[in-house]
Amino acid sequence: MRTASSITALALGLTLAGGAAALAQNAEGDAATETEAPAAEAPAPAAGGAGAAAAASGGAGAAAAASGGDAAAAPAAAGDTAPAEEEEVEITEENGKMILPNGMDLTPDYEENGRWYNADGIPVPKIAEDGMVDYATFSGYRRYHAECHVCHGPDGEGSTYAPALKNSVLRIDYYDYQEIVASGKQNTGSGSANQVMPAFGTNPNVWCYVDDIYVYLLAHGTDMIPRGRPANKAEKSEAFAEQEDSCMSM
Numbered sequence: 001m002r003t004a005s006s007i008t009a010l011a012l013g014l015t016l017a018g019g020a021a022a023l024a025q026n027a028e029g030d031a032a033t034e035t036e037a038p039a040a041e042a043p044a045p046a047a048g049g050a051g052a053a054a055a056a057s058g059g060a061g062a063a064a065a066a067s068g069g070d071a072a073a074a075p076a077a078a079g080d081t082a083p084a085e086e087e088e089v090e091i092t093e094e095n096g097k098m099i100l101p102n103g104m105d106l107t108p109d110y111e112e113n114g115r116w117y118n119a120d121g122i123p124v125p126k127i128a129e130d131g132m133v134d135y136a137t138f139s140g141y142r143r144y145h146a147e148c149h150v151c152h153g154p155d156g157e158g159s160t161y162a163p164a165l166k167n168s169v170l171r172i173d174y175y176d177y178q179e180i181v182a183s184g185k186q187n188t189g190s191g192s193a194n195q196v197m198p199a200f201g202t203n204p205n206v207w208c209y210v211d212d213i214y215v216y217l218l219a220h221g222t223d224m225i226p227r228g229r230p231a232n233k234a235e236k237s238e239a240f241a242e243q244e245d246s247c248m249s250m
């Protein structure tokens, strides 16, 4: 049933899950219980992603995925890179709008299907003065910790294996973010590790919540919300639930 390369990928997934689980315990016991058992679930998407990448690109791809597995396990175990250095984010106020240095407008403009968007139709978090988060931001917190934190670290803070997404979303734009999550990414740069970001475009547990994960990362990356599970969240609206059901049943 499994090919040699997907077994390698599974082994990589397990290695990562072990490392990230340890990280998660240090940082936040809450994540493990509140989200859908991320440590236990994690090997599946990791294996599926790497395996799928290998299958898609044929023989050479399979070789790359397999060697990626070997190379990637090393830095994760060695822990030689410091995760997530703190970056100060300057949000400028222009005509009552909150603008990020990359030009992203963070100002919630309208609500559709229970999610908030800026005037350009890009999803944004909506955080009340008392810290209450909109439901999509809360949903993003949960989905992030179920699907992404095994590699990217708790709270989007980064790990020895994968970058701090709370910072990435301040730099790359929404469409680049979507593209990377849908299609994956493989580091071909000068780094020593051959790291693999799996493709999630066909995984409904990620793809139906890709905007939620984005707004959650924006909210935490801009320090609108602190680390950890948002204490106070808006109710899940009927429109949100309907949209979720129809996406998950596609």
Ligand code: HEC
Binding pocket: 016, 045, 046, 144, 147, 148, 149, 150, 151, 152, 161, 162, 163, 165, 168, 172, 177, 180, 181, 185, 186, 187, 188, 195, 196, 197, 198, 200, 206, 213
């Ligand atoms: C199996 C490990 C793994 C999982 C799971 C994973 N990623 Fe990644 N991701 C990576 C690696 C490794 C990179 C860096 C790839 C590179 O630089 O080529 C990356 C890069 C990214 C980037 C680009 C970041 C930047 O600064 O350029 C985004 C965006 C991203 N991942 C989003 C996600 C999201 C959202 C999830 C959860 C749905 C997720 N990833 C789950 C390993 C993973």
